[in-house]
Amino acid sequence: MAGLMNGEGDEIKPGYGIATLEKRKYPRYSVGLPIEYYPGDAVRPSSGHTGNVNEGGILVYFPKKGEIGEQFRFKFFFPLGTKLRSIEPRGEVVWVGTPAEGKWGNYPCGVKFVNISAEDRSRLKVFLKTLSP
Secondary structure, eight states: OOOEEOTTSOEEOOOOOOOOOOOOSSOOEEOOOEEEEEETTOSSOEEEEEEEEETTEEEEEESSOOOTTOEEEEEEEEEETTEEEEEOOEEEEEEEOOOOTTOTTOEEEEEEEEEOOHHHHHHHHHHHHHHOO
16 A cells, blocks of 8 residues: 655655643643633723633633733632632733634633632632532
8 A cells, every 4th residue: 555645756654643641730620610800900800701720720711812921810700519609819821822713802811820818729629629520
C-alpha cells in the first residue's frame, strides 16, 4: 500500500501524537455558575458566568476581553443544600482565550484566586464535593 504524498512528491509517514497531561493542584469541575465581578475599584458589578471551577481558580466567560494580570473582586453563587450561597474571592487573570465561533462577546479567561477567606474556601470545598462522582 502506497503512503500519502505531500505536494512535493515526498512520502508522508504516519506519525504518533504526543499526549499532554495536565498537572493540576486541584481537580476541575465543569459547572456554569453566575458571577458578578468588580474590575479595579468599581462599585457596580458586571456579570458573567463560569465554565469550570476548582479550589485554586475559575474559568470565567467575560462579555469583554480581559487582560493578563488584571485583578477582580468576584462574587459567585452556587446551591448548597436548600440554600443559595456565595463566595467573594479576589482573582487575577492568568490567561485569555478567544470566543468560540458563534459565541461573540463570550471571552474565556483563566482566573486564579489570589485572596480567598478561610470561610469562603471552606464553602467552596463543600460545594465541590457535591459535584464529585
